[in-house]
Amino acid sequence: MNDLTSLVDWSRAQFALTAMYHWLFVPLTLGLSVIVAIMESIYFKTRDPRWLATTKFWMTIFGINFAMGVATGIILEFEFGTNWSNYSWFVGDIFGAPLAIEGLLAFFMEATFIAVMFFGWKKVSPRFHLASTWLTAVGASLSALWILVANSWMQYPVGMEFNPHEMRNVMDDFWALVLSPVAINKFFHSVLSGWTLAGVFVIGVSAWLLLKKRNVAMAVRSIKVAGWIGLAGIVATLGTGDGSAKVVSEVQPMKLAAMEGLYKGSCGQSIVAAGILNPDKQIGDDQDPYLIDISIPYGLSVLAEGDPDAFIPGVEDLLNGISLTPQGDTIRGISYAERIERGKAAHEALRRFDIAKAAGDESAMLLAHADLKKDFDYFGYGYFDSVEEAVPDIPMTFYAFHIMVILGGYFLLFYIVVLLLAYKKRGFLEGNKWWQLLAMISIPLVWICSEAGWVVAEVGRQPWVIEGLMPARAAISSIPTSSVITTFTLFAIIFTGLLVAEINIMLKYISRKSKENID
Amino acid sequence: METYEILQSYWWFLISVLGAALVFLLFVQGGQTMLLGARSDLQRTMMVNSLGRKWELSFTTLVVFGGAFFASFPLFYSTSFGGAYWLWMLILLGFVLQAVSYEFRKKKGNVYGTRTFDIFLCINGILGCMLLGVAVGTFFFGAEFTVQKGNLLNTAAPAISTWSPTHGLEAIFHWRNLLLGIAVLFLARMQAALYFINTIDDGANYRQQRKAVLVNGGVFVLLFVVFLVILLTADGHQADILDGREVITIVPFKYFHNFIEMWWALAALLIGVAAVIYAYAKTVLCDNYKCGIWYSGIGTALVVMSLFWVAGYNGTAYYPSLLDPASSLTISNSSSSPFTLTVMSWVTVIIPFVVAYIAYAWYSLNKKPITPDEMSGDDHKY
Numbered sequence: 056m057n058d059l060t061s062l063v064d065w066s067r068a069q070f071a072l073t074a075m076y077h078w079l080f081v082p083l084t085l086g087l088s089v090i091v092a093i094m095e096s097i098y099f100k101t102r103d104p105r106w107l108a109t110t111k112f113w114m115t116i117f118g119i120n121f122a123m124g125v126a127t128g129i130i131l132e133f134e135f136g137t138n139w140s141n142y143s144w145f146v147g148d149i150f151g152a153p154l155a156i157e158g159l160l161a162f163f164m165e166a167t168f169i170a171v172m173f174f175g176w177k178k179v180s181p182r183f184h185l186a187s188t189w190l191t192a193v194g195a196s197l198s199a200l201w202i203l204v205a206n207s208w209m210q211y212p213v214g215m216e217f218n219p220h221e222m223r224n225v226m227d228d229f230w231a232l233v234l235s236p237v238a239i240n241k242f243f244h245s246v247l248s249g250w251t252l253a254g255v256f257v258i259g260v261s262a263w264l265l266l267k268k269r270n271v272a273m274a275v276r277s278i279k280v281a282g283w284i285g286l287a288g289i290v291a292t293l294g295t296g297d298g299s300a301k302v303v304s305e306v307q308p309m310k311l312a313a314m315e316g317l318y319k320g321s322c323g324q325s326i327v328a329a330g331i332l333n334p335d336k337q338i339g340d341d342q343d344p345y346l347i348d349i350s351i352p353y354g355l356s357v358l359a360e361g362d363p364d365a366f367i368p369g370v371e372d373l374l375n376g377i378s379l380t381p382q383g384d385t386i387r388g389i390s391y392a393e394r395i396e397r398g399k400a401a402h403e404a405l406r407r408f409d410i411a412k413a414a415g416d417e418s419a420m421l422l423a424h425a426d427l428k429k430d431f432d433y434f435g436y437g438y439f440d441s442v443e444e445a446v447p448d449i450p451m452t453f454y455a456f457h458i459m460v461i462l463g464g465y466f467l468l469f470y471i472v473v474l475l476l477a478y479k480k481r482g483f484l485e486g487n488k489w490w491q492l493l494a495m496i497s498i499p500l501v502w503i504c505s506e507a508g509w510v511v512a513e514v515g516r517q518p519w520v521i522e523g524l525m526p527a528r529a530a531i532s533s534i535p536t537s538s539v540i541t542t543f544t545l546f547a548i549i550f551t552g553l554l555v556a557e558i559n560i561m562l563k564y565i566s567r568k569s570k571e572n573i574d
Numbered sequence: 575m576e577t578y579e580i581l582q583s584y585w586w587f588l589i590s591v592l593g594a595a596l597v598f599l600l601f602v603q604g605g606q607t608m609l610l611g612a613r614s615d616l617q618r619t620m621m622v623n624s625l626g627r628k629w630e631l632s633f634t635t636l637v638v639f640g641g642a643f644f645a646s647f648p649l650f651y652s653t654s655f656g657g658a659y660w661l662w663m664l665i666l667l668g669f670v671l672q673a674v675s676y677e678f679r680k681k682k683g684n685v686y687g688t689r690t691f692d693i694f695l696c697i698n699g700i701l702g703c704m705l706l707g708v709a710v711g712t713f714f715f716g717a718e719f720t721v722q723k724g725n726l727l728n729t730a731a732p733a734i735s736t737w738s739p740t741h742g743l744e745a746i747f748h749w750r751n752l753l754l755g756i757a758v759l760f761l762a763r764m765q766a767a768l769y770f771i772n773t774i775d776d777g778a779n780y781r782q783q784r785k786a787v788l789v790n791g792g793v794f795v796l797l798f799v800v801f802l803v804i805l806l807t808a809d810g811h812q813a814d815i816l817d818g819r820e821v822i823t824i825v826p827f828k829y830f831h832n833f834i835e836m837w838w839a840l841a842a843l844l845i846g847v848a849a850v851i852y853a854y855a856k857t858v859l860c861d862n863y864k865c866g867i868w869y870s871g872i873g874t875a876l877v878v879m880s881l882f883w884v885a886g887y888n889g890t891a892y893y894p895s896l897l898d899p900a901s902s903l904t905i906s907n908s909s910s911s912p913f914t915l916t917v918m919s920w921v922t923v924i925i926p927f928v929v930a931y932i933a934y935a936w937y938s939l940n941k942k943p944i945t946p947d948e949m950s951g952d953d954h955k956y
Contacts, residue, residue, distance in 0.1 A: 059730060115954070118677055125630070126673035129637055130666055133655060136644065137663060140656025141726065141733055147648025148910045155645035156921050158638030163928050166630035167935045173954045174627055179938045187935075218911070222723040222734075223648075225911035402727050409724055438729050529726070532656035533733030534741055542663050549667070553674050556685040563683030 058536065063528045065539040066138040072543060073130045074513070075506055076550045080124035082505050085199060085246055086253020087117045088192035090284055092185075094277075099185045108573040109273050113257065114188075116561060118173060123557050127550060138539065142520055142530035149215050149226040150205055157201030164194035199246050207238035210512070211306045212521050217431055219408045219424055224524070236302050241512075244295035247288045248505055251466055254285020255494075255501040258473055260565055262494035265485050269569040275484065279477050286470040293463055297358065304359035304367070307522060309445070310515035312370045313452040315355060316344050320369040322381055326354025329457060332450050338371060338443060370449070374442050391442040398437025401430035435524045444526075447517040455510035462504035469497060581915035582905045583887065585646035588922065590882030592639040593710070594875035597758065599632035600706070601769045601867070604762025606672070606699030608786065609692050617779055618692070619680075619949050619956075624773045625766070626676045626956040627939050631932070633669060636706075645918055649721070649908035650893055653735040657719045658712070658742030661705060668701035676956045700759065707758030711751030713885045714805060714829065716894035718744060721901040738897070750804055757797035761874065763790040768857060768867040775943035780864075784857060787866070791854040805881075806830040811891035813904045820907055822891055822899045832884040839887070842880040849873025 091114050098106035132154060136143050142150075171179060171187035179187070208214075214231030215224045232238065258281050261274035303311045312320070316332050330348030353363040360367070366379045376390035389397075404426035411419035439445055473494070476484040483490070518526045605625045612618035644651040655662050671694035678684045679691035718738035725734045738744055745751055767786035770779060810828020813820050825831070833840045853870035856863050886892035891902035909915065949955065 111954075118954070119681070122674045122677035125633065126670045129633070129669055129673070132637060132644075133640055133662060133666055136640075136651045136655025137659055138656070140652040140735060143644065143648055143652035143656070144723075144734055145726065147644060147651060148914045151641070151645035151648050151651070151910065152914055152918055155638070155641040155918060158634070158641040159921060159924065159928065162634045162637055163631075163932065166634040167932050170627050170630060170939060171935050174939055176953060178942060183938070222726050226914045226917070229913075229917045402729075406724075406727055438732075529729070529732045531733060532659070533731070533736045534656065534659050535739075538659055538741060542659075545667065549670060552686075553678075556678055556683075557674070559683040559685050560678060560681040564681065567682065 059528060059531070062534070062536045062539065063531055065536055065543060066531060067527060069138060069539055069543040069546065070131075070134055071513070072546060072550070073127060073134060074509065076546075076554070077124065077127040077131055078506060078509055079502065079554070080120050080127065081199070082245075082249035082252040083120050083256060084117070084124050084195050085249030086251070086284065086288065087113060087120065087256070088188075088195050089250060090253055090257060090280055091117055092188045092192045093280055093284070095185055095188050097280075099181055105273065105574060106276070109276055112273070112568055112573060113277070114172070115564060116260075118169075119557060119560055119564070121169065123553060126553065130546065138532050138534070139520065139530045140532035142525065144223055145525055145530070146212075146215075146224050146521060149208065149212075149224060149232065152226065152229070153201040153205040153208075153232070157198055157205075161194050161198035161201060164190055165198065168194065196246055199249075200242050203242045203245055204233055204238045206512075207235055207241045208232050209519075209521050210241075210516055211235055211237040211302075212524055217427070217434070219405055219427060220412065222405070222409075236298075237306065240295050240298045240302055244292055244299055244508075247291040247295065248508065250284050250288025251292055252288075252501045252505050254281040254288060254470065255466065255497050257281035258285070259495045259498035262491040263565070264569055266488055266491040266495075267569060270571075270573045271485055272574040275477065275481070278473060278484070282470060282474040282477055285466075286474060289463065289466045289470055293467060296460075296463065300358050301361065307516060308368055309370065309373050310447065310452070310511075311359060312368060312373060313447045313449045313515050314456040314511060316449055316453040317355070317367065317369040318344050318371050320367045320372050320379075322356070322366045322379055322383065323353050323364050324355040324367040325350040325352045326358060327457070328354070329461065332453055334450070338374070338446065370446055374446070391436070391445055394433045394436040394445075395439050395442065397430040397433040398435060398439070400437075401427055401434045402437040404430065432523070435519065435521070435526055435529070438526050438529050444518060447515050452511055452515040455507040455514065459504055459507040459511060462500055462507070466497075466501065466504070469494075578912045578915075579906070581912060581919060582909045584919060585642075585909065585915055586882070586886045586892075586905045589639070589642060589646065590879045590886075592635065592642055593882050594878040596632070596635045596639050596706070597761075597878045598765070598871045598874050599628065599635050600703050600758065600762040601765035601871075602629050602632040603672075603699040603702040604759070604764070604790075605766030605769065606695040607703075607759070607763060608699075608766060610696055613778065613782065616946055616949060617776070617782075620774050620776065620779065620944050620946065621770060622676065622679065622692075622695075622956045623949065624770060624944050628936075629672065629676055633673065636669065646910055646915060647903070647905065647908045648910060650903055653719055653721060653903060653908075654709075654712075654717070654893065656733070657735055657737035658709070658717060658745055659737075660740075661709060661742030661745050663742075664701055664746075665705045665709070668698040668705075671695075672698035672702070680956060699762070703759040703762045704752075704755035705746065707755030708746050708748075708751040710758075710881070711748070711754040712745050713882075713892050714808060714810070714894075715748065715750045716811075716896040716902075718896050719901060720895060720898045721903075735901075750801075753797060753804070754801050757794055757801055760790045760794035760797060764794055764854065765867060765870055765874065768853060768870050771857065771864050772867045773940055773943055775945045787854065787857050791858070795851070795854070806833070811894040811899055811902045813889050813891055813902070813906070820904070822902050822904075824899060828890060829884050832888045832890060833880075835888055836883060839880045839883040842876045842883070846873040846876030846878075846880065849876065 094110040098110055168187040168190040172191050175184050213235050214226055214228035216227050218225050258278050261277045264270050264274040315327055327348045327350050331346045333342055333344055333346050336342045336344045355367050356365040357363050364381045368378055374391045376388040378386045404423050408420055408423035411423055520527050520530045602625050609618050609621055675691040675694040679688050719735055721735045723734050726732055764787055767783040770783045809824050809826050811822050812825040813822050849869045850873035853866035857866040886905050891904045893903035895901040
């Protein structure tokens with residue numbers, strides 16, 4: 056392993072560690088803030104002290120979780136500079152804007168009103184307090200909006216042009232960033248998956264209260280609110296997931312191929328509902344990619360293109376630049392080998408531009424600029440030495456995608472059953488320990504589902520930090536690998552230590568409050 | 575002045591405002607360094623709860639400061655954060671500890687005990703103040719880096735900025751940066767004591783905090799005067815345009831000249847210093863005076879803004895390179911494009927609204943001072 060590869064791998068590991076820890080807390084914040092706001096709204100309308108107690112119970116849990124989200128979030132923003140300094144310059148003109156807007160529009164709103172939410176019960180009017188609770192929830196979602204716009208732009212870079220004088224990309228269409236189909240899908244998919252996660256959490260904790268026969272009325276109240284929020288969340292998450300698949304098919308076909316473990320595509324491509332990959336499978340050999348697979352005919356063509364006969368390319372098709380017509384005729388596009396060649400030509404043109412600029416030779420600059428424009432779409436490929444470098448980790452992407460989808464389907468069923476029980480079979484809801492245990496087991500499952508979603512999104516787009524434009528190896532800071540290993544270790548220890556404390560605090564709090572009569 | 579230059583200047587002004595707000599809000603960090611010296615658990619609890627209603631604001635201001643710098647001057651973000659790795663990582667680690675400590679410290683089952691989280695708050699207080707001061711110190715006294723954008727095409731080593739092998743540790747142990755860092759720490763401690771006086775209704779606390787103002791304020795004034803003398807006699811990096819290219823030269827007494835040539839920066843410095851000294855003197859000399867935090871806060875903000883102005887305006891390189899003066903960063907060679915700055919400037923029309931709701935929420939929470947009785951109640955507290 057050479058030094059650059061090691062540095063890139065450790066920097067990626069550090070970012071992944073931070074992001075995955077951060078995402079343990081963010082979806083709960085997104086969903087629980089809405090659930091708490093609805094509970095407080097009911098209290099505001101009814102002035103029923105039981106709703107006040109219910110609101111405060113979940114609000115305290117929200118606060119414990121929120122602190123961890125903040126702690127892990129600050130590192131993420133600054134890691135773009137500390138570990139990905141080339142990235143920060145190459146696209147900072149575009150990427151920095153949503154981050155700054157996030158701070159200005161969302162973070163101040165959250166920080167200001169969360170203080171009123173926790174400390175303002177006796178200091179501000181009930182109406183102002185309720186408004187503060189809602190504004191905290193709005194601030195959390197607004198924050199998600201802008202960081203997801205930024206992330207979506209990395210997956211689908213639009214609204215920019217390359218400036219060879221400064222060797223960076225600059226923004227030329229702000230609305231193209233904000234309204235890109237990737238951004239819209241990602242925002243709703245991520246935020247509403249937070250509702251799903253928080254709903255399962257509230258129902259799981261409430262099920263424990265029912266199991267212990269403590270504060271039964273509060274538990275049922277909580278299950279009803281969380282059930283509706285969660286159902287709305289999972290329905291919308293599945294809907295936007297379908298939209299995401301179509302967008303990925305269009306703008307990140309390599310990711311889609313990795314999600315399905317698809318090496319050679321076809322017209323009327325089936326989708327693997329569940330399966331086990333063949334670990335010996337290599338690109339270019341004739342081995343079956345799956346040891347076991349349960350497939351649905353035409354499924355992937357329908358999912359990705361809405362057309363059962365559409366051609367879906369596999370990894371090898373993409374590398375070779377091959378696609379098929381519905382009639383089975385082969386169309387030759389640009390292969391990855393050609394992309395690498397043209398990317399290196401773009402690099403060379405930029406070098407010539409730089410030399411001409413230093414010499415003040417304007418005609419040479421114009422010539423070099425024209426050559427650069429011709430090949431710039433493949434600029435990022437110029438960093439690769441082989442086509443295999445452009446392929447993501449297929450097993451990790453495949454399994455993460457299938458875990459997410461299977462669990463997503465389970466949670467749709469879960470919410471329908473929970474709401475039916477809450478409204479039609481209350482005795483079963485309160486008395487049956489098997490469903491209560493199932494609800495409790497669902498808590499870790501929903502986190503696995505949520506994290507798996509981000510693994511698909513981020514591992515599936517490798518090796519790019521910006522799709523087609525900049526691979527991770529070109530985005531790196533010039534720091535010793537040992538420094539990154541040290542900070543990785545520090546973060547791992549600190550985050551894990553704090554997570555242990557957080558979970559323990561939550562468990563103690565839930566246990567202690569359950570023994571009080573909140574009903 | 576061309577539109578692009580106006581936008582760059584506007585964004586440097588906003589950076590200075592955010593920097594000023596951040597240094598003012600460092601009273602939260604300053605207060606955290608005083609928790610372990612509290613005379614009783616009750617007093618410590620009152621102090622924590624007084625600070626606890628503002629910690630997220632100081633934390634958020636740091637995050638927005640970073641985000642705004644990224645959006646408006648991305649070459650600084652790229653160069654400084656990726657280069658002074660250990661300086662920024664230590665700052666961030668301190669803030670990670672802070673973010674959980676308020677919420678966790680008194681909670682049952684927090685595993686490590688209340689004292690551990692109080693120590694975390696103390697660590698954040700010391701590291702946060704000192705190292706942010708050190709980071710600002712590098713705006714005047716420089717850092718060991720070079721920038722070569724052409725490196726982007728070197729596939730084996732593509733990083734455009736390179737630093738000395740110590741990656742920020744050299745900045746931390748540079749005595750002039752350290753001097754400013756320690757001055758910021760004592761300023762934050764003085765302001766924290768003024769804030770406690772303003773927000774906690776307890777006689778014993780008042781007497782103790784008044785002494786804290788006397789001691790910490792005294793040390794701060796002494797250190798700041800030394801810093802000011804060093805700054806006014808220091809060389810600076812001047813950027814000029816010759817034949818269409820930016821040329822950077824080292825100019826003696828650059829910051830002194832900047833104050834003379836930009837009267838408004840000098841006025842802000844003098845008014846700011848006068849306001850801080852007024853707050854300090856009146857709190858120490860007058861019994862029952864509790865409003866010092868406001869004069870001190872406004873004064874601090876004015877001084878910090880004036881320092882940012884002399885660091886970046888008047889053709890000054892705000893991030894001087896000690897290894898290669900031509901690599902130094904100025905507000906013109908490190909900024910975002912005119913398009914991005916314009917978009918971002920439209921977004922800033924919301925700032926008055928943001929300031930208004932922060933002020934209203936601040937007033938609503940602080941209009942009733944914290945009392946010992948409140949700490950024994952059933953409400954949410956840290």
